[in-house]
Each structure stands twice: as structure tokens, then as C-alpha cells.
Amino acid sequence: MNRVVEVLPDLEALIDRALAIVVDKLNTAVAERGIGTIALSGGSTPKPLYEKLAEQSLPWDKIHVFWGDERYVPADHPGSNQRMARLAWLDKVAIPASNIHPMATNESDPAISAQAHEAELQAFFQIKANEFPEFDVILLGIGDDAHTASLFPHTDALQVHDRLITVGSKDGQPRITFTAPLINHARSVIFMVAGASKQSALTQIFASVADDMTYPARLIHPSGELWWLLDQPAGQNLELKT
Template sequence: MNTTVEVLPDKTALIQRSLDLVLTKLQSAIAERGRFTIALSGGSTPKPLYEAIATQSLPWDKIHVFWGDERYVPADHPDSNERMARQAWLDQVPIPAANIHAMPTDEADPVDAAQKHEQQLQQFFQLQPGQFPTLDLILLGIGDDAHTASLFPHTEALQVHDRLITVGNKDGQPRITFTAPLINHARCVAFMVAGASKQTALSQIFAPTADEMTYPARLIQPEGELWWLLDQAAGETIPAIA
């Protein structure tokens, strides 16, 4: 695993650096494989990144968009990660509808929705049973509790190793989420982290030893590149522990 940790001066610099990384990975993926596959994260931190991507002139027909996790709400719900990304980016550019691979949240049972999305990924990436896809770039954040995607501390989703998609649980509210093994198959995983409230979680994620069930972001050890892009407020203590 090739790990890079960068502490940027502020949120604006964090967004710019993230944009540079996305564009670099996009260009190389399209040059090498003819398409770019990216999984988006929710939350407030990446929204300005999506708005910045929307201003670029890019080969939209070669870009395929996925999500690392999704709240189990309708796609037009204010809490929907898909809705946020559509408003900030996808609805602003001529990307083909078929290139947007949203997580389904319309099944009566979230387990059925997770299985449905797993089948969608298997079809798109032409996988055999038991195989994992290799996305070009997965964007992630962390919570103050060190969760990432919808992999929350001490939840069953952390133990799922034989599936692409599973059901996460946040205070009894179901989520659909990538599993840790799926994330770890990516060519590149990039965490975007902002704010002083993340310092405690980061100290445990970067510690030589800590419990992965308590600090789930420690599970993310991709086969490809791992980037930690932090603003100054989040990353102040990183030099001492990285």
C-alpha cells in the first residue's frame, strides 16, 4: 500500500488539492482503460469539490459515478447523498444518465436493496461470483467516531468480507454501504478530512495499534494508493503520529 498524508492550510486548499487528485486519476484512467470509475462520499466536506468538478470541461461520457454509501431515504430526500451530488455536480453537466449508478433505496427491505446493487456492480464490472471490482477512485470521509462510508463502530457491517455491498446501521437507521474489502480493492482511496473535531479519531486511525471495530477507518488498507488529505485544523497532530 502506498500511503500519502498531506496537511493543507485550510478548507479551500483541501478542496483544490482534492480536485487536482481527481483530475489526475481521471486523466490516467481514461488514457489507460477508456473510462473513469469514481465512488462519492456524502457529508458537507466534499460538496465544494463536486461543485468544482462541475465547472470542468471533461469527457462526461467516459465517467461513471458510484456512491460509497447511502442513507436509506428516497433519492429526493434532503439527507440523500445522491441528491447532494446531483445538485452540486451531476445535474450541472451533460453526463449520460446511464453513467450514474446510484444505490437503490426503494426496496421494502434494505437487505434486498444491497443485493440488488451488488448485482448491478457485478454486471457493470463483469464480475464472477466472489470477485471484487476495482474502482479507479473512492472518495471517503470520516466521522468524529472514526466511521467511514456507513461502516460504523461495533456494527455487523464491519464483519462482512464476502460481499460487495451490505447494510450499515447508524443509531437504528439503515444505510447501504460498500464493504471494507470492496473499498480496499480500489486503485486509489482518498480521505478528505476537515475540522478540529476529527483530531481524536485521526489519532486512533494513525496509531500503531488500535481496535478496528472501535475505529473502523483503520480497516481501509487498499491494495492501491491511499491518500489522506487533511486541512490544518484536522491534521495539526498528524506529524506526531504518522
């Protein structure tokens, strides 16, 4: 199994570990392939990681930044994942504007935005309609309900296997999201999970048998590396099945 699970003492240690892995993966990608690609997650947990990335000396002109999902709100909305990452990180480093690839949220129909972002990925990675790109790093988190990206329990997005991007939904509100197959083609997927409220979800995600539609993070089993970085409150009671 290509899964690595690490339980860190606290959130600060989790962030430092994630930082070390991300910096290593991006530097390796640039050295080996000339560019590094990373897809970001939203939520509160990764924000301190982005703040620390802003302090790193990375080859920003060779790093391309994407998002794994986005709320269907304007880019300047307080709930925008793009806005959070720009304020915490991207606005503070010398990364070319053309290297930042947000999901557009300005169409009347989110399906149009999903199709447009899929076309952008196909053009950027130079892949055909039936192919999937290989991101160097995809950052993910989970909710208390075991969702990841905007792949929520028992939603249509979980059934999409032939697309890169689809429309997710939470409480009737649309979101744009990577599909599970796209995530699973990444070279490295890094889950960052903090807080005791995630224990129940983690138990089901790591269980030998459970329903993928009820616990969507179970759908993530990349061909590359799979890192689970947990703080002590999240991971202290977790029993891992090998």
C-alpha cells in the same frame, strides 16, 4: 507503505488538492482503460469538490459515478447523498444518465437493495460472485467516531468480508454501504477530512495499535494508493507512525 498524508492550510486548499488528484486519476483511467469510475462520499466536506468538478472539462461520456454509501431515504430527501451530488455537480454537466449508478432505496427491506446494487456492480465490472471490482477513485470521509462510508463502530457491516455491498446502521437507521474489502480493492482511495473535531479519531486511526471495530477507518488499507487530505485544524497535532 502506499499511504500519502498531506496537511493543507485550510478547507479551500484541501478541496483544490482533492480536485487535482481526482481529475488526474479520471483522465488517466479514461486514457488507459477507456472509462473512469468514481465512488462518491456524502457529508458536507466533499460538496465544494463536487461544485468544482462541475466546472471541469472532463470526458463525461466515459466517466461512471457511483456512491460509497447511501442513507435509506428517498432520492429526493434532503439527507440523500445522491441528491447532494446531483445538485452540486451531476445535474450541471453533460453526463449520460446511464453513467450514474445510485444505490436504490425504494425496497421495503434494505438487504434487497444491497443485493441489487451488488448485482449491478458485478454486471458493470463483469466480475464473478467471488471477485471484487477495482474502482479508479473512491472518495471517503470520517466521522468524529472514526466511521467511514456507513461502516460504523461495532456494527455487523464491519464483519462482512465476502460481499461488495451490505447494510450498515447508524442509531438504528439502515444505510447501504460498500464493504471494507470492496474499498480496499480500489486503485485510489482519497480521504478528505476537515475540522478540529476529527483530531481524536485521526489519532486512533493512525495509531500503531488500536481496535479496528472501534475505529472502522483503520480497516481501509487499499492495494492501490491511499491519500489522506487533511485541513490544518484536523491534522495539526497528528503524529504519523511510519
